[in-house]
Amino acid sequence: METRHSSCTTILVGKKASLDGSVMAARNDDTFLPVTPQRYVVYPAYHNHPNQVKSYLNHFVGDRPADGYRYQGVPNVELTKEGVYDENGFNEKNVAMSATESVYANERVLAFDPLNTESGINEDVIVALTLPFINSAKEGVQYLGQQVAKYGSAEGNGVIFADKNEVWYMEIVTGHHWVAQRIPDDCYALTGNRIAIQEVNFDDPANFMWSDGIQAFVADHHLNPDRKGWNFRRIFGTADVFDQHYNTPRQWYGHKLFNPELKFEPTDFDLPFVMKSDRLISLEDVEYYLSSHYQNTPYDPLGHEGTEQEKHLYRPISLNRTQNSHVLQINPNLPEHAQTIMWMTFGGVPTFTPYLPLFGNADEADARMRNTPVELDLDNPSFYWLFNRLAVMVEAHHAEFAQADLDYLKNLRQYFHTWVAQTAEKTAGMDAKAATVVLNKAQTEMLDKVEHDTKQLLAKLITQGIGLSKLTFKMDVNL
Numbered sequence: 001m002e003t004r005h006s007s008c009t010t011i012l013v014g015k016k017a018s019l020d021g022s023v024m025a026a027r028n029d030d031t032f033l034p035v036t037p038q039r040y041v042v043y044p045a046y047h048n049h050p051n052q053v054k055s056y057l058n059h060f061v062g063d064r065p066a067d068g069y070r071y072q073g074v075p076n077v078e079l080t081k082e083g084v085y086d087e088n089g090f091n092e093k094n095v096a097m098s099a100t101e102s103v104y105a106n107e108r109v110l111a112f113d114p115l116n117t118e119s120g121i122n123e124d125v126i127v128a129l130t131l132p133f134i135n136s137a138k139e140g141v142q143y144l145g146q147q148v149a150k151y152g153s154a155e156g157n158g159v160i161f162a163d164k165n166e167v168w169y170m171e172i173v174t175g176h177h178w179v180a181q182r183i184p185d186d187c188y189a190l191t192g193n194r195i196a197i198q199e200v201n202f203d204d205p206a207n208f209m210w211s212d213g214i215q216a217f218v219a220d221h222h223l224n225p226d227r228k229g230w231n232f233r234r235i236f237g238t239a240d241v242f243d244q245h246y247n248t249p250r251q252w253y254g255h256k257l258f259n260p261e262l263k264f265e266p267t268d269f270d271l272p273f274v275m276k277s278d279r280l281i282s283l284e285d286v287e288y289y290l291s292s293h294y295q296n297t298p299y300d301p302l303g304h305e306g307t308e309q310e311k312h313l314y315r316p317i318s319l320n321r322t323q324n325s326h327v328l329q330i331n332p333n334l335p336e337h338a339q340t341i342m343w344m345t346f347g348g349v350p351t352f353t354p355y356l357p358l359f360g361n362a363d364e365a366d367a368r369m370r371n372t373p374v375e376l377d378l379d380n381p382s383f384y385w386l387f388n389r390l391a392v393m394v395e396a397h398h399a400e401f402a403q404a405d406l407d408y409l410k411n412l413r414q415y416f417h418t419w420v421a422q423t424a425e426k427t428a429g430m431d432a433k434a435a436t437v438v439l440n441k442a443q444t445e446m447l448d449k450v451e452h453d454t455k456q457l458l459a460k461l462i463t464q465g466i467g468l469s470k471l472t473f474k475m476d477v478n479l
Contacts, residue, residue: 007032009192009250009317010101011289012160012167014185015332019282025162026286026327027098028350029074029087034320037077037384038087040346040358040369043132045070045092053128057083058154059119062147068132069093070363072342074324077372083124088326089131090340090360092432094163096328097131097140099123101158103195105173105236112221113174116152120175123157137161137168141180141209148172149212158191164330164339170209171197173236177217180209181274188258188281189274192250192317195237196273200230239269249299249314254289256297266299266314283327283343284413290325291318291350302398318351320391325350337361337435338424347384348391352405354412356383356450357420361432362439366447383447386454393461397468401461408457412450419446 013024050066056079072089076082088098100123121129129147134140140161152175159170170180173195181197183189184207189196200208202215218224224235249266256264258277293316298306301316318325327343340360345353346369372384394401423442427435 007193007246007321008101009290010098010158010160010169010190010196011254011286012162012169012183012189013281013286014167014183014187015165016185017188017277017281019280020331020333022283022329022331022333023162023164023167024281024283024286024327024329025096025098025160025167026290026325027088027101027160028290028317028319028322028325029085030319030321031323032321035388036082036321036323037372037374038074038085038323038346039077039372039384040344040365041073041075042363042365043071043073043128044363045132053125055083055122055124055154056080057122057124058117060121060125060151060154061119062121062125062129062151064129065133071127071131072358072360073127074326074344074346077374083122084128085124086127086131087324088328088344089127089342090328091131091134092361093135094330094340094360095131095134095136095140096160096162096330096340096342096360097127097134098160098326098328099126099130099157101160101191102193103156103158103171103173104193104238105156105195106238108221109174109177109223109236112223113176113217115154115156116175117154120152120154121147121172122154126157126159134161137163137166138182138209141168141170144170144172145178145180145209145211148176148178152176153178156195158196160328162328162330164332168209169196171195171232177211177214177236179211179214179232182207183274187274187276190251190254191273192247194243194247194251195233197232198234198273200232202230233273243269245313246315249294250317253292253294253297253317257285257289257292283329286327287325287343287350287355289317290327291345292316293318293351302395318349320349322350323347325355327355334420334424335428335430335435337430337432338420338427338439341420346387348387348389349395352391352394352409353387354409354416354450354454357416357446359423359439359443361436362443363436364440364443366444368447368451381451383451386451390454390458393458393465397461397465400464400468404457404460408453412453415449416446 071091073086172178244267343355
């Protein structure tokens with residue numbers, strides 16, 4: 001069976017490290033191909049109905065409990081071809097899950113616990129198997145760990161769980177072994193397709209969890225290369241030239257943004273996973289990182305500093321293969337039923353497109369987000385294709401169109417902050433059902449505004465672009 005990995009970038013922010021006390025769990029969902037259409041959906045809760053989830057990519061079949069919570073997902077459109085890949089969302093208990101960050105173990109550990117590629121859990125089904133059944137971030141790790149023990153894993157996956165109090169990052173790296181780390185409240189964490197977790201403290205179960213028997217597994221097979229300590233990345237991970245051009249530079253750039261005084265190198269194998277920042281981190285900081293492409297360095301493919309070789313030396317963070325980029329935010333300053341917001345770009349390159357605020361407790365998915373056609377249809381109002389059109393237009397004439405796009409994004413961010421605050425305030429004192437009605441209505445109005453502004457910008461850019469054609473000639477007005 002073929003396994004199609006996503007190749008993603010992750011940033012996690014603890015509640016005391018953020019500007020407003022929010023927990024933020026964020027990731028770029030990058031697919032194998034540039035065009036892999038997705039749709040945004042809300043799966044309803046169900047009761048008294050034991051069922052199974054089945055993978056389209058291998059022979060996995062997993063049992064699900066009789067009762068499941070409502071949850072969001074961003075699945076592929078072509079399920080039978082690409083698999084489901086729900087990727088990210090909140091459930092009705094305000095628990096966030098983002099899955100997965102593809103990670104790769106070395107051949108030494110895989111030799112003794114190989115991946116169960118034929119019938120193990122893969123990214124295709126991991127959200128549907130887990131998110132409807134958990135009540136906290138820590139419970140998410142425990143529940144998924146039980147599923148890995150039962151079925152095995154088909155691939156290496158980094159999985160994010162968050163609630164209003166904490167963020168956990170879980171790395172499933174072989175057929176049955178994994179480690180999870182709680183991100184300290186006053187820290188952020190960064191990774192991109194490498195095993196991230198470093199020193200594991202087995203005497204601290206409040207901040208670390210792990211698969212049964214993992215210490216004995218490492219000892220029995222002589223897998224720890226260090227004379228002291230138990231470094232998960234060094235025991236289970238890879239460190240090769242591919243990592244240095246594809247993976248480590250993305251961590252390096254994030255640390256450059258949040259700790260500019262530190263002098264790391266893009267190819268450093270030992271870049272830290274968890275760090276404290278030199279400042280409090282805002283929602284915009286997280287969005288900037290996920291939509292970045294090494295700005296103000298020689299490695300920016302859209303920049304002017306480096307040589308042509310330097311501009312293409314490292315894999316950028318924001319890509320044309322980024323199908324969605326999301327920040328799962330839990331904001332304690334808002335009324336209870338409006339605290340969870342999934343800020344998400346959808347379709348086009350995150351560099352050029354807005355992060356839409358989608359409330360976790362809105363239970364309706366707008367048709368413009370839900371009904372994505374497989375191919376571009378100019379008559380279809382799909383947001384996925386609308387934002388792809390915008391990204392293509394801006395990048396094609398980047399020098400001429402970048403400022404107009406930046407102004408559009410800034411204006412929408414300002415509008416979103418006001419809209420979130422006003423919408424959330426309307427839900428104060430309401431029960432969950434009444435709040436959901438308010439959130440659904442407001443969300444439709446917000447998307448109307450985004451559609452209008454995006455089409456207005458596209459019209460402006462197309463009109464301006466006509467004058468940029470190289471098939472032109474300076475005319476004498478007197479002729």
